[in-house]
Amino acid sequence: MRNSSDVLIVGAGVAGLSLALRLGAKGYRVSILQGNEPPPVYRPEMIQPAGLQAMAELGLFKSLEEVSAALVQRFRFDRMGGGPLCQVDYRVLSHATPYALITLPDRVQRLFERSLDACPTVRVHRNVRITELVRQGTQVAGVKAIEGGQEREFSACVTIGADGCGSWVRGALGIRSQVKRYRNGFLGMLVKRPPEFGDLPDQVRYYLGQGQILGLFPCLADRLCLLYMAPADRIPTMGQEGLERVKQHIARVEPSIGDALRTIASWEQVSRLVPMRVRAAKWVADGAALIGDAAHACHPHVAQGTFQAMEDGKALAEVLEDEYVWLWENGNPLVVRLRDRIFRNIGDRPHLLQKVAATEAGIDPSPLTFAERLQALGLCA
Secondary structure, three states, X not given: OEEEEEEEEEOOOHHHHHHHHHHHHOOOOEEEEOOOOOOOOOOOEEEOHHHHHHHHHOOOHHHHHHOOOXXXXXXXXXXOOOEEEEEEEHHHOOOOOOOEEEEOHHHHHHHHHHHXXXXXXXXXXXXEEEEEEEEEOOEEEEEEEEEOOEEEEEEEEEEEEOOOOOOHHHHHHOOOEEEEEOOEXXXXXXXXXXXXXXXXXXXXXXEEOOOOEEEEEEEOOOEEEEEEEEEOOOHHHOOHHHHHHHHHHHHHHOHHHOOHHHHOOOHHHEEEEOOEEEEEOOOEEOOEEEOOHHHXXXXXXXXXXXXXXXXXXXXXXXXXXXXXXXXXXXXXHHHHHHHHHHHHHHHOOHHHHHHHHHHHOOOOXXXXXXXXXXXXXXXXX
């Protein structure tokens, strides 16, 4: 059995689906191959202003506003047990959408899929297991796969690997890559939003400790998404006692959600995320290409994954990673004090707060200048 198309996309995440939308709108025949349906993911899907702009270009912005989502304009950073550090406010931005929207990943996924239903030249094949890369001479001509218990060949002029950090396509193409597994992972939980959060629905709260992070994200109409950082190598071995210890620590950091955490009774209600960084030696081969996390995955700090998937921006990934990850997660007491000093100095300088807001929002990814870095360190006025 054979299926022929102009473009074959392996992977049905935001990167692959957004590419399919653009090609389908131009009348290209597109086949999308998706593996088994993933389990529910209990983590926030934050779409920053730059991502909202990209979705508007895809004709999805109006539909996104109709999805149950929380509109967020403020990001508050507190020291665990030590009071406020600073607050980043998107309302200072000169942008059409000076806010972020937060929902769940499956809501965004379904939004793209519904839009693809209106593209008659695009077809999504689900529960497909790829077995082999097909070549004609040196050129990639498609893949062989098992669909519905039968082997099929999917041929195309171009084959796109949009299949995530552990990309099968990247490996089959023999493309060298550096894949880094970060030492810290995140536990995601979805709980009912406490009444105490009702007066500040537009605010994300980050609690930063010594090698510790807790993020509280308004999500949907009455839900709160929690992200709790934990050592990645310990996450798979945490039993029920480990889950209870995590809940107790979260409740100590933010007592108002203690009651809501009682609904989290098992690991089936917790998502486990281990961030990866991928840097491929090249993104193209004869008849094939890589996009999204398959080509250049970055750390989820600052929540630019959706925008990066749509824009496929390597430069943005490098800016976010180099500027934030090492400083945020460090457990060295000296570095932690330096980090807190930087946050406080930024919080005292409106022009630096605006610069940070523009960077986080993806509007202006240019790093701080040398003079601005000195100001953030408190070494000059």
